[in-house]
Structure formats: structure tokens, C-alpha cells
Amino acid sequence: MSQFVDDLMMEVKAKNPAEPEFHQAVQEVAESLELVLERHPEYRSAKILQRLIEPERVIMFRVPWLDDQGEIHINRGFRIEMNSAIGPYKGGLRFHPSVNLGILKFLAFEQVFKNSLTSLPMGGGKGGSDFDPKGKSDNEVMRFCQSFMTELCRHIGPDTDVPAGDIGVGGREIGFLFGQYKRIKNEFTGVLTGKGLNWGGSLIRPEATGYGAVYFAAEMLTTRNETLEGKTCLVSGSGNVAQFTTEKLLELGAKIVTLSDSSGYIYDESGIDREKLEFVMDLKNRRRGRIREYADKYKEAVFTAFDGAQESNPLWDHKAECAFPSATQNEINEKDAQNMLKNGVYVVSEGANMPTTIEGVTLFLDKGILYGPGKAANAGGVAVSGLEMSQNSSRLPWTREEVDNRLQLIMKNIHKTSVTMAERFGTPGNYVNGANIGGFLKVADAMIDQGVV
Numbered sequence: 385m386s387q388f389v390d391d392l393m394m395e396v397k398a399k400n401p402a403e404p405e406f407h408q409a410v411q412e413v414a415e416s417l418e419l420v421l422e423r424h425p426e427y428r429s430a431k432i433l434q435r436l437i438e439p440e441r442v443i444m445f446r447v448p449w450l451d452d453q454g455e456i457h458i459n460r461g462f463r464i465e466m467n468s469a470i471g472p473y474k475g476g477l478r479f480h481p482s483v484n485l486g487i488l489k490f491l492a493f494e495q496v497f498k499n500s501l502t503s504l505p506m507g508g509g510k511g512g513s514d515f516d517p518k519g520k521s522d523n524e525v526m527r528f529c530q531s532f533m534t535e536l537c538r539h540i541g542p543d544t545d546v547p548a549g550d551i552g553v554g555g556r557e558i559g560f561l562f563g564q565y566k567r568i569k570n571e572f573t574g575v576l577t578g579k580g581l582n583w584g585g586s587l588i589r590p591e592a593t594g595y596g597a598v599y600f601a602a603e604m605l606t607t608r609n610e611t612l613e614g615k616t617c618l619v620s621g622s623g624n625v626a627q628f629t630t631e632k633l634l635e636l637g638a639k640i641v642t643l644s645d646s647s648g649y650i651y652d653e654s655g656i657d658r659e660k661l662e663f664v665m666d667l668k669n670r671r672r673g674r675i676r677e678y679a680d681k682y683k684e685a686v687f688t689a690f691d692g693a694q695e696s697n698p699l700w701d702h703k704a705e706c707a708f709p710s711a712t713q714n715e716i717n718e719k720d721a722q723n724m725l726k727n728g729v730y731v732v733s734e735g736a737n738m739p740t741t742i743e744g745v746t747l748f749l750d751k752g753i754l755y756g757p758g759k760a761a762n763a764g765g766v767a768v769s770g771l772e773m774s775q776n777s778s779r780l781p782w783t784r785e786e787v788d789n790r791l792q793l794i795m796k797n798i799h800k801t802s803v804t805m806a807e808r809f810g811t812p813g814n815y816v817n818g819a820n821i822g823g824f825l826k827v828a829d830a831m832i833d834q835g836v837v
Contacts, residue, residue, distance in 0.1 A: 389414045392434070393410070405490040439492065446460060459515040461512075461536065466495065473508065475547065476510060487713070494508075494738060499770075500826045501763055502763050502798065512550065515532075541573070542773070546574065547575075547577075559579075586772035592628075592764045592767065594764075598733070602636065612637065616704040617704060618707045619640050620644045621711035626710040641656065644690070644699055650685045650687050651686050651699075700724050703727045708735050711739065731753065735761065749814060749816065760798050767790075802819045
């Protein structure tokens with residue numbers, strides 16, 4: 385690292401102790417932006433990067449709720465309103481036991497650049513709670529969501545902050561959250577995205593993150609005159625992003641051989657076809673079961689339990705050309721990256737946020753593979769959230785084809801921006817630098833225009 389990045393990171397770590405994910409996200413961006421700050425000293429003198437690192441607002445609150453036995457539970461709720469230079473704060477809510485301030489700050493920081501890349505007028509934010517919806521009844525989830533929104537509603541609105549879903553927050557949770565907001569505020573507005581189709585939602589929204597990651601991979605492959613057809617793909621996760629990544633890959637003729645959850649992963653050498661994907665969707669979305677049940681149903685598949693203490697994840701140690709990490713942050717470490725490269729992976733399109741450690745990213749970049757970082761590759765989800773906001777503002781729903789066409793165009797433009805910016809600043813083919821720089825410039829110019837605020 386240069387002296388500038390060293391000094392910046394020393395300051396960030398001193399101000400934000402015990403937040404390793406946030407430190408990691410800031411370091412990656414800072415290393416890319418050195419190229420910009422050397423050519424444009426006005427950004428350095430205005431301390432744009434330092435201002436981007438500091439959230440505009442951090443909201444933290446308690447969330448008390450009653451379980452079905454009448455016992456009181458207390459969780460912690462958060463909303464990080466990171467940057468609003470180009471539009472209202474926009475970003476998901478995550479309900480998961482691992483949620484803490486550092487993780488949400490990293491997600492909100494990444495969201496600023498991701499939202500900027502979409503070219504839609506959205507700032508960056510993120511929120512959530514350490515509440516775990518797994519194993520809870522619908523009524524328990526409803527009571528938690530109502531308590532959570534009773535506080536959050538003071539801080540959000542269609543022109544202020546528009547949350548969406550993330551890990552642990554799907555259609556059920558968005559419905560309960562929206563209902564409580566409407567009840568308290570006495571207004572029907574586009575304050576949340578990911579809503580049901582009958583009450584303001586957008587077609588393609590559930591599919592958007594997964595579809596977008598595949599569209600981005602397809603765009604990267606066009607630079608080598610290749611397509612996804614016939615390629616073997618490793619997909620991690622089995623939630624929304626992984627499901628629709630798999631669906632779109634099947635549509636484009638690829639072969640998918642893995643899916644996972646927190647208990648382990650399945651490897652199906654014969655490939656996950658549409659019938660098997662439907663089983664996974666029913667298992668995860670309706671029965672809320674574990675991925676090992678896939679191997680009980682399909683005997684040709686092998687389930688392998690995974691312990692987070694292992695030095696590497698065996699999911700990434702299979703022959704393949706493409707990988708779509710779609711589970712959670714830092715699921716690919718240096719050893720995993722080595723295994724992927726050894727087994728022939730040369731396309732990585734990140735459906736999750738920051739799923740690869742800095743050491744893993746460095747390996748991918750050094751080897752010159754097609755590596756699409758999350759802030760570019762998984763921007764499809766928030767892009768269609770932005771389109772949902774547009775539909776809510778006009779009170780007009782768009783057709784599935786119209787939304788999908790707009791999504792494909794946005795992903796093409798994000799790819800083009802990443803390629804162009806990487807070339808302009810002397811690192812052709814480096815999608816990390818291209819995405820970071822492309823996302824930064826729009827926000828930085830807006831911040832300068834608006835003064836020291």
C-alpha cells in the first residue's frame with residue numbers, strides 16, 4: 385500500500401475499531417482511487433474520500449418483541465444513511481445473527497458506489513437487525529417487523545430513504561414492514577422496494593440480482609468472444625440470488641453443479657436442471673428447509689457439511705469455468721481462490737456483496753481472469769429497485785419484458801463504464817478499479833457541487 389492508503393487506513397481503523405469488513409471495503413476502494421486522486425487533486429483537497437467514508441447518519445435502536453409463548457425478546461436495529469449526494473438513501477435491510485455496525489457500514493459504503501454505477505438517482509444506505517427469522521413462525525416474524533418499523537418509520541420516506549430486502553428479508557418481511565409503515569403514517573407510498581406485485585411491486589425484482597450477475601458475466605465473456613453456453617458453473621448460496629442466478633444460467637445453456645447454505649453444499653455432477661431448481665425453490669422459499677434435503681431427493685448428488693473453521697470451502701474445489709458466489713461476504717479466501725484457479729475457473733461474477741477477501745481478489749487480478757466485483761456484478765437488484773421507485777412515482781406498472789430489457793441495458797452500461805474507466809486510468813481489464821472509479825466520480829462531482837455538507 386502507498387503512504388496515502390496507509391495513513392488513511394490507520395485513521396479509519398482508529399475511528400472504527402473492531403469493524404474488519406468496513407476496513408476491508410474502504411481499503412479496496414482507496415487503493416483504486418489513488419489513480420484518480422493523483423490526476424484530480426481537487427478531490428483530495430476537498431477530502432471527498434474521507435467524507436464518503438463517514439456516514440451522514442447512523443441510527444441504532446432497540447427492537448422488543450413477543451414470541452408465540454409470550455416471552456419478550458430484545459434485538460438491535462440499525463440504519464446506516466451513508467451518502468445522499470445523488471439521491472435518497474437506497475439499500476437493503478438484513479436480518480441475520482451476524483449483523484453488527486461494522487458489517488452494515490461496509491454494505492452501506494459499497495452501496496454508494498453500486499447505486500452510482502446504475503446511473504439511477506439513488507444514494508447509498510443499509511440497515512437491519514441481529515434478529516434471525518429462521519425457525520420463527522410467521523406471527524413471530526410479523527411482530528418483530530412491526531416493532532422494527534415502528535422506530536424505523538421516523539427516519540425513512542420515498543424522498544429520504546427507501547429500504548429494500550437483503551439476507552433474511554424477503555417478500556414476507558417486506559409485506560409486514562410495509563403494512564406497519566402504512567398503518568403508522570396513513571399513506572401509501574413507495575417507501576420500500578421488493579413489494580408484492582399487487583401492491584406496488586415490480587416484475588423482475590425478485591430475479592434482478594441473480595439475473596444481473598449472469599448478464600454481467602455474459603458481458604465480460606463477450607470481450608473474449610465467448611458465451612455462457614456449455615460452461616460449468618459453481619454457484620454458492622441457495623436463497624434468492626443463487627436461485628435466479630441458476631435460472632438465468634440454465635436459460636443461457638450453462639451447467640450448474642453446486643448450491644449451498646450455512647450447513648454445507650451439494651455437488652450434482654449431472655447438473656441442476658429446471659426440475660431440480662423448482663425443488664430447491666420450494667425447499668427454501670416455502671418449506672424453509674436445508675440444502676442437504678436435495679441430496680436425499682436426488683441420489684446422484686453429494687452433500688458435504690461445511691464448518692466455517694476449515695481453511696477452505698470445498699465447494700470452490702471442483703472443475704468449472706465460471707463461479708457465482710451468491711451467499712455472503714468473505715466466503716472465498718486465498719486458498720479458495722487458488723483452488724478455483726487450479727480447477728479452471730476464469731470467470732467470477734459476484735452475486736453477493738464482497739464475497740472475496742482482499743487476498744483472493746489480488747490472486748484473481750494477478751491471473752488476469754474475468755473478475756466482476758459485487759458492486760458492479762450484483763447491481764441488478766438495486767437497479768430494479770430504482771425502476772420500482774419510478775413505477776411507484778408514476779403509479780404505472782411496467783411489463784416483465786420492459787423491466788428485463790431495462791435491467792439488461794443497465795448491466796451493459798455498468799460493464800461499459802467499468803471497462804472504460806479501467807482503461808482511462810491505466811489498468812485495462814481491471815473491473816475492480818473500473819467499478820470503483822466509475823462509481824466514485826459521479827458521487828464526487830455531486831458532492832463538490834453541493835458544497836461542504
